[in-house]
Amino acid sequence: LTWKISSIYCQFSDFCECDFRPNIDGLECDLSRYLYGQHLVKEIVLAAIRQYTESANPEKPLVLSFHGWSGTGKTYVTSMLVKHLYGRGFRSPNVHQFVPTLHFPHAGSLMQYQKDLESWIVRNLTACQRSIFIFDEMDKMFPGLIDVIMPFLGSHCAYCRRALFIFIGNAGGEQINQLVLDSWRNRKEREDIDLHGLEAILSEAVYNNPKSGFWKSKIIEENWIDHFVPFLPLVQRHVKQCVKMELGLRQVTGREDVVQAVTDAMNYFPKQEKLFSQTGCKTVGTKVDFYL
Numbered sequence: 001l002t003w004k005i006s007s008i009y010c011q012f013s014d015f016c017e018c019d020f021r022p023n024i025d026g027l028e029c030d031l032s033r034y035l036y037g038q039h040l041v042k043e044i045v046l047a048a049i050r051q052y053t054e055s056a057n058p059e060k061p062l063v064l065s066f067h068g069w070s071g072t073g074k075t076y077v078t079s080m081l082v083k084h085l086y087g088r089g090f091r092s093p094n095v096h097q098f099v100p101t102l103h104f105p106h107a108g109s110l111m112q113y114q115k116d117l118e119s120w121i122v123r124n125l126t127a128c129q130r131s132i133f134i135f136d137e138m139d140k141m142f143p144g145l146i147d148v149i150m151p152f153l154g155s156h157c158a159y160c161r162r163a164l165f166i167f168i169g170n171a172g173g174e175q176i177n178q179l180v181l182d183s184w185r186n187r188k189e190r191e192d193i194d195l196h197g198l199e200a201i202l203s204e205a206v207y208n209n210p211k212s213g214f215w216k217s218k219i220i221e222e223n224w225i226d227h228f229v230p231f232l233p234l235v236q237r238h239v240k241q242c243v244k245m246e247l248g249l250r251q252v253t254g255r256e257d258v259v260q261a262v263t264d265a266m267n268y269f270p271k272q273e274k275l276f277s278q279t280g281c282k283t284v285g286t287k288v289d290f291y292l
């Protein structure tokens with residue numbers, strides 16, 4: 001009932017912020033304490049979100065696209081954002097997450113999905129302009145579907161300007177890994193890798209990949225994505241940090257043996273250098289339970 005009343009209020013008020021209660025200090029703190037090996041992500045996400053939350057009347061919605069290898073923190077950072085932007089986190093009625101394999105599984109229903117997605121967004125943006133729409137597994141989304149959200153991304157849609165769109169996918173991961181590998185071979189510090197050229201590489205990687213939901217997408221052609229955010233592949237040092245964090249969550253200290261056992265149990269690639277963790281930090285939690 002409370003939500004219905006606030007929806008009605010929001011339709012008549014320009015200042016309706018619904019459950020939007022940004023805590024930028026909290027976000028900054030979580031990113032710097034609990035996100036490892038992602039200096040570019042911290043920098044881009046924090047600056048973009050800060051600007052987005054500080055502007056009461058943005059000119060357009062904020063559109064972010066997260067790219068990178070498995071287990072590098074894309075979903076994790078999205079959760080941090082949701083936690084620090086909405087009072088009730090993922091339980092907030094203003095947080096909407098789409099998973100293609102769950103919500104759009106059948107190729108034959110593409111037109112129906114397009115209609116449903118469009119009306120879902122209109123309905124929710126008219127109920128609350130500060131809504132967040134998260135599109136997970138962009139590599140598994142049927143090309144053509146995502147273009148129905150185009151009209152909501154620009155400045156001409158007045159009730160869309162305070163929304164936040166996040167796309168998550170693995171496309172571009174190989175290109176990011178290659179760049180990190182090259183810089184490692186050239187003895188360059190990881191933290192010295194900058195965005196220069198990377199955004200263009202990522203935009204091309206999703207646009208030209210028939211397996212990407214952005215394949216030949218107008219969203220890319222017309223530059224509606226504000227920031228392509230590269231998640232770098234994690235190395236042993238980061239896996240160790242993840243193990244320590246998992247141990248901390250279990251209130252376990254002084255178990256260097258577990259830190260070493262879990263770090264050694266992960267697979268690393270490329271074959272020769274054995275530099276990057278195959279699953280990032282993704283399976284660390286279960287491995288910690290196994291070795292404890």
Ligand SMILES: Nc1ncnc2c1ncn2[C@@H]1O[C@H](COP(=O)(O)OP(=O)(O)OP(=O)(O)O)[C@@H](O)[C@H]1O
Pocket residue numbers: 034035036037038068069070071072073074075076077169170231234242280281282283
């Ligand atoms: N950079 C990181 N720093 C700290 N912990 C991390 C990092 N990356 C991943 N983790 C840990 O690993 C778990 C899995 O990561 P996450 O789900 O974010 O991976 P992902 O990039 O979304 O992978 P996928 O592409 O396979 O969905 C997180 O819940 C977190 O505990």
